[in-house]
Amino acid sequence: MTINYPNGKKFIPPSPLLKTKRPSSRVQHGKRGMRLEEEIAASNAFYLEREIAVIHKKPTPIQVVKVDYPKRSAAVINEAYYRHSSTTDFNGIYRGKYIDFEAKETQNKLSFPLKNFHEHQIVHMEKCQKLGGLTFVLIRFSSLNRVFLLESSYLSQFWNNQDKNDTRKSIPLNYIEKYGYEVYYGFQPPLDYLKIVDQLIESKNKRKGDHCGE
């Protein structure tokens, strides 16, 4: 099946990433959900280069235990462990606003599983939003090739209700379509999510009073 971009260009899948053989099938810490993150990285590079926004992915936290210092060579870390982050992956500044978000993908076609998120990410976004930040998630339905921006308050609603009986453990697609915004693929940048953030800023400004601007 030929898939085209909204602008008519043919979709060419990227080359498969080289994978090293692993002794056991344990949780992989890298390369998961890379497609969406690559597109966000490319968009962020575009925004940075055009001085539209400064938004970066935070490095994965790693606890270093042992370092070697070979002569005439760079220091080599010989023993280290992955640590859990206490924040989301992306943050930065756009139009004077603090921007903070997570990026997640699912193969599901009808809903987005809540297990993709972690408590600390939800809490982090809630705190940032209370302090005046613009916080959201970029969700990709890989099998549908559709990306949505959903403000974190809508995610929190589902998250905080999930322990109650008979409550959904995932967010239905039609809920995301209703309360979120679809982000369409383009050329430069590939995923112009800040165009949606503009809409969020405009509605906030309308509520505050137009003459104050930003």
Place this chain on the structure above:
Amino acid sequence: MTINYPNGKKFIPPSPLLKTKRPSSRVQHGKRGMRLEEEIAASNAFYLEREIAVIHKKPTPIQVVKVDYPKRSAAVINEAYYRHSSTTDFNGIYRGKYIDFEAKETQNKLSFPLKNFHEHQIVHMEKCQKLGGLTFVLIRFSSLNRVFLLESSYLSQFWNNQDKNDTRKSIPLNYIEKYGYEVYYGFQPPLDYLKIVDQLIESKNKRKGDHCGE
């Protein structure tokens, strides 16, 4: 000589950090300038817990090359390399503003060497400031036990002039005293730098017009 905190409490130096023996005296990637960073970390934890601000240090970027997955154990990174960051170390949100800063220390008593900074940090702060962020450096003169907040625009001035003949390669202390703000040690938080940021926000608001607030 007994040194007291401004509130009269006696200064008790922290226990020396355990140091592992290294085969050669190469650049240490950790433990440099830890005193100021520990104080900032403690202050950030205070701000977070009281929901005053959400400000975190970014993890050190590390390029992972080899990971082992032992049975019944956490994944162990066996080969990795330190990467250069393209941003500053600290950022977050306070009173709806994007906050971004670097923390540096010097043993000097009369000036702060510019070689402590890197081009990418200066450029990063300039870009964030242009987009409406509050960007600065927290500078500690260790031998004087004094900490200053200096807005990044003042740092940029010195940085951009340093290639010209007869120009200082360091920022004089009296310049920092004049254009920066001293941050005094306290109890909770240990280094209340956001109290200075309040002053920066107030002067910005005055220039914009009081009725707009934040």
